Amino acid sequence: MAGHGYSARVMDHYLNPRNVGSFDPGDSHVGTAMVGSPALGQVLKLQIRLRDATIEDACFRAFGCGSAIAAGSLATVWLKGRSIDEALSIQGQDFVRELELPPVKAHCAMLAEDAIRAAVADYTQKQR
Amino acid sequence: MPASPPVYLDYSATTPVDERVLRAMLPWLSQRFGNPASSSHVYGWDAEDAVERARGQVAALVGADPREIVWTSGATESDNLAIKGVAEFHRERGRYIVTVATEHKAVLDPCHELQRRGFEVTVLPVAANGLLDPEVLRAALRPDTILASVMLVNNEIGVVQDIAALAAICHERGVLFHSDAAQATGKVAIDARAMDVDLMSFSAHKTYGPKGVGALYVRRKPRVRLTAQMHGGGHERGLRSGTLPTHQIVGMGEAFALAAQEFQVETARVRALRDRLWAGLRDIPDVFLNGDMDQRVAHNLNISVAHVEGEALIMAMPELAVSSGSACTSASLEPSHVLRALGRSDPLAHSSLRLSLGRYTTEAEVDRTIEVLRTQIERLRRISPLWEMHEQGHGIEAAAWAGAGES
Numbered sequence: 001m002a003g004h005g006y007s008a009r010v011m012d013h014y015l016n017p018r019n020v021g022s023f024d025p026g027d028s029h030v031g032t033a034m035v036g037s038p039a040l041g042q043v044l045k046l047q048i049r050l051r052d053a054t055i056e057d058a059c060f061r062a063f064g065c066g067s068a069i070a071a072g073s074l075a076t077v078w079l080k081g082r083s084i085d086e087a088l089s090i091q092g093q094d095f096v097r098e099l100e101l102p103p104v105k106a107h108c109a110m111l112a113e114d115a116i117r118a119a120v121a122d123y124t125q126k127q128r
Numbered sequence: 129m130p131a132s133p134p135v136y137l138d139y140s141a142t143t144p145v146d147e148r149v150l151r152a153m154l155p156w157l158s159q160r161f162g163n164p165a166s167s168s169h170v171y172g173w174d175a176e177d178a179v180e181r182a183r184g185q186v187a188a189l190v191g192a193d194p195r196e197i198v199w200t201s202g203a204t205e206s207d208n209l210a211i212k213g214v215a216e217f218h219r220e221r222g223r224y225i226v227t228v229a230t231e232h233k234a235v236l237d238p239c240h241e242l243q244r245r246g247f248e249v250t251v252l253p254v255a256a257n258g259l260l261d262p263e264v265l266r267a268a269l270r271p272d273t274i275l276a277s278v279m280l281v282n283n284e285i286g287v288v289q290d291i292a293a294l295a296a297i298c299h300e301r302g303v304l305f306h307s308d309a310a311q312a313t314g315k316v317a318i319d320a321r322a323m324d325v326d327l328m329s330f331s332a333h334k335t336y337g338p339k340g341v342g343a344l345y346v347r348r349k350p351r352v353r354l355t356a357q358m359h360g361g362g363h364e365r366g367l368r369s370g371t372l373p374t375h376q377i378v379g380m381g382e383a384f385a386l387a388a389q390e391f392q393v394e395t396a397r398v399r400a401l402r403d404r405l406w407a408g409l410r411d412i413p414d415v416f417l418n419g420d421m422d423q424r425v426a427h428n429l430n431i432s433v434a435h436v437e438g439e440a441l442i443m444a445m446p447e448l449a450v451s452s453g454s455a456c457t458s459a460s461l462e463p464s465h466v467l468r469a470l471g472r473s474d475p476l477a478h479s480s481l482r483l484s485l486g487r488y489t490t491e492a493e494v495d496r497t498i499e500v501l502r503t504q505i506e507r508l509r510r511i512s513p514l515w516e517m518h519e520q521g522h523g524i525e526a527a528a529w530a531g532a533g534e535s
Contacts, residue, residue: 006443014443020511038514041437041463041478045513061513063435066443069511 007100013070021059031123033115046115067105071112134449135493139486146336152382156375182381189384191319202342203310204234206329210306211238213354222272229469257420258287281311284466285419286428295324314387315425337383341376399426408498429483432476435515436508444504453480
């Protein structure tokens, strides 16, 4: 009965979230995203740190259902070691597939995609 | 599947059938299977006697005459029969109905259906503690008001409305008064006559009886007129056709008789456990109680755990069976309409947890619940960006929400 309706992958990321934490948002090598809304019951904070055009580290925090937390965790795993372009190629549908999210949880996948784009945008902004 | 069954703290959703109730029901499914409407042989008479005995038991718990009890399939049907039945019968007298924002959907939805049929409905607000101010009701009544519907005990936050005062205001203006008491039987003293209600809905399965049976109290003096919503063999004096499910009805009768017997002792025991539960949780920072603590049933605790989402919290606790006002699974993403009606902010409504105790709850289960909740709240707060901001002294309202408009 545990986690009824949730895939094993969601449960895994939810119970053992990877890369929970925070980087200094003032660091010029760090891109920070805060997406979603408390009123809608989900907020995802995602941060990336770059070295030589590569995402060397990523971390997250999430307020939301188990699927939202799992999507944030999975995003950090996928982002590490990627270039900016590779990061931007990650789509919401990739999260839906990997986490086997049902249609009512598709918004959690979109939240993760939004967070990646916002974190990259923040980092890019800082490089100007 | 956890090794042992989860601790059940969702008695407001439903209760197990009491063993004594089950034993009383069983003969009426096999040897004593007669149709209570069969008036030509002993099988029918036997079943009819059982149905009438149960009618007496239900009437006794709620301060009614047995002739004022109409069997239905549950509180939802009772609410529908009361609201639509009154509206249809009295539509030439007026087409205005008043109800409350914290009502169950079984009241709100029939009212919305009546709106589609040309009635006007006003949904009254409640105070921050969940209670309806009688003066707010008084001010809402108009000459064309035919019915007001206010629940006795709220299903989410467990607050108890002052039904007698509300009914009195309605009767000054010649307005009929209905109350959904599905959550109240065995939890608060009910006296339909003293409360002066015209119609009252009951359910068996919230009070250790079977699912699929309920009753509607329809006052006789003065007689309350309503139009039947189910037509057929003219059962229940024409108000609700359909063969009576003897075993279910016997179960409801037995369950209500037990509730009457055990009310005092059980309420005191459950209250002590609920207070123990709250005492074990209330010192957690930023945990808020939803609904009035004094004018409230003994078995309900409804809390908001700030900065943690309710569904995530429940998912973290497979060893507990509880419910949340979060609506993360619904497409609308709208949290509980009851908590919103209290003026709770949406984030706090998303962070709510309903813990409802009952006949079989033990002290050990309460202690286990406290331990599990404290552990998981701490774990999820460590993950929560809202908790991090809170710790750093930033209000979540102050933050700029990238992408908030699109979500």
